[in-house]
Amino acid sequence: MTANQPLAVLWDMDGTLVDSEPYWMAAETPLVERYGGVWGHEQALQLVGLGLPDAARVLQSAGVALGVDEIVDHLTDEVLRQMGELGLPFRPGAQELLRSLRDAGIKTALVTMSMHRMAASIVELIDFEAFDLVLGGDDVARPKPHPDPYLQAADALGVDIARTVAIEDSPNGLRAAVASGAVSLGVPHFVALDGVGADALWPSLEGRGADDVSALYRAHRP
Structure with a gap:
């Protein structure tokens, strides 16, 4: 040194x-759609670089009827699942x-x-x-x-x-x-x-x- x-x-x-951003986007879309919302690439770009609690609040505004911690835990688990299946990109x-x-x-x-x-x-x-x-x-x-x-x-x-x-x-x-x-x-x-x-x-x-x-x-x- x-x-x-x-x-x-x-x-x-x-x-x-x-x-990992595509993995996050792939986790967000079905979650929003489950609650009747619409989520595409442009919406997902809003979350790039956000803290997860802030991202969760954006998803709530898109119709996801879960608490912030529930959304954070769900997305984290889903991204880790994808990485376990597809590898570390x-x-x-x-x-x-x-x-x-x-x-x-x-x-x-x-x-x-x-x-x-x-x-x-x-x-x-x-x-x-x-x-x-x-x-x-x-x-x-x-x-x-x-x-x-x-x-x-x-x-x-x-x-x-x-x-x-x-x-x-x-x-x-x-x-x-x-x-x-x-x-x-x-x-x-x-x-x-x-x-x-x-x-x-x-x-x-x-x-x-x-x-x-x-x-x-x-x-x-x-």
């Missing part, structure tokens, strides 16, 4: 580490970059608005020790786009947030990263990230390694 490297890289999960280059960071001695944390139990289940499916910390949406008082999740992760790792890089795929997540004071890297997936305030936008993590992340860090923390 040198002063030319970040002390930690903080990862969003859904859409950044794993391509890593985003291009994500697993390779994560391994490169670990090999370089850079701390890593998973900072997600999904439930902690879901994040922990996904981490267990990775075939190396990928994260020093897993922080779920139920571990924080205020969800993204508030900076709290990233600030809490840096504090738990014992590092200054200004000496971290946060990787995000959604506007809400990126706003949280920017507000926290981390060097913010956007990797858009379903939703464009232009104008959100990222320090950098990469079209993909494919072909990227710890050296690329360190170069990004140095460009913004000279």
Whole structure:
């Protein structure tokens, strides 16, 4: 570890580490339809990057007659079921970059608005020790786009947030990263990230390694 490297890289999960957004959408549609509502791709995009309780309230407004906790538990169980059947869909280059960071001695944390139990289940499916910390949406008082999740992760790792890089795929997540004071890297997936305030936008993590992340860090923390 040198002063030319970040002390930690903080990862969003859904859409950044794993391509789980289609699984969430596949869980939402039959739930809304069960209560007589209509749910399509445009409606589902509203939930990308939202904390699960906020997403549950949107689904309630679409007609789902369940409590917030019931909706959160149902969606979490359904997405985990799909992953168990279909496998863990890593985003291009994500697993390779994560391994490169670990090999370089850079701390890593998973900072997600999904439930902690879901994040922990996904981490267990990775075939190396990928994260020093897993922080779920139920571990924080205020969800993204508030900076709290990233600030809490840096504090738990014992590092200054200004000496971290946060990787995000959604506007809400990126706003949280920017507000926290981390060097913010956007990797858009379903939703464009232009104008959100990222320090950098990469079209993909494919072909990227710890050296690329360190170069990004140095460009913004000279």
